[in-house]
Amino acid sequence: MNSNVWFYTLSTIAQTCGTILALGGTFVIFRFDKLQTALGNYRGRIVRIVQTWRGDSKKPDAFFDESDRDVRDQYLTIVRDNEEQLDNLFNEHIDGLYEAFEGRPIKRGLQGSQQEIINQVRAERERWCTRMVDLYSKNIEMKQTIHSYLKWALILLTLSILFSVVLLSVGFDSSIIKVAAFLVTVIISAISIVYTAIAVWKIGSKNPIM
Numbered sequence: 001m002n003s004n005v006w007f008y009t010l011s012t013i014a015q016t017c018g019t020i021l022a023l024g025g026t027f028v029i030f031r032f033d034k035l036q037t038a039l040g041n042y043r044g045r046i047v048r049i050v051q052t053w054r055g056d057s058k059k060p061d062a063f064f065d066e067s068d069r070d071v072r073d074q075y076l077t078i079v080r081d082n083e084e085q086l087d088n089l090f091n092e093h094i095d096g097l098y099e100a101f102e103g104r105p106i107k108r109g110l111q112g113s114q115q116e117i118i119n120q121v122r123a124e125r126e127r128w129c130t131r132m133v134d135l136y137s138k139n140i141e142m143k144q145t146i147h148s149y150l151k152w153a154l155i156l157l158t159l160s161i162l163f164s165v166v167l168l169s170v171g172f173d174s175s176i177i178k179v180a181a182f183l184v185t186v187i188i189s190a191i192s193i194v195y196t197a198i199a200v201w202k203i204g205s206k207n208p209i210m
Helices: 003-054 060-065 068-081 083-100 114-170 176-205
Strands: none
Touching: 003 060, 003 068, 003 114, 003 176, 068 083, 068 114, 114 176
């Protein structure tokens, strides 16, 4: 190995990793923006339900100092602890609607007796509530996964850039330590580039659930 290989390889590593970091960061920011929009949609609905049920005077924007998981857990706790009361309120509401429509189906696609309609609408409500929190949870998990990919890609690329810059600054000679450091830098750089490519592909394949 001569000095030309030393300087050319290390400078190429620094430039390549820096470019990947900039381009990958732009892509991830765009993906994060879509994910935050999806999270905000479900979070807003769940916050309103939590507020209404608790009679909370706290403004909706005051919930934003709480994590997504905390907001979701509050919602699940309310549903779990008040399931019987929620069913009673729901039944009263459905009874009133059924009487108002003189026994006719109260919702398109619902047929049968009063009890059958109550059961169908209750099942629909439970599916809606469960689906809402499930989709919210999937977006939360997606955000954590993207964070994990981004963290390791950032660490590996940064290490590659730092190692190459340090070795460039100390200059070339044929000492065993410097040659070993050069080889380690090349290996770490190759791993970081491959990992970042995989991470970007994985992040790109994860579409936020709106």
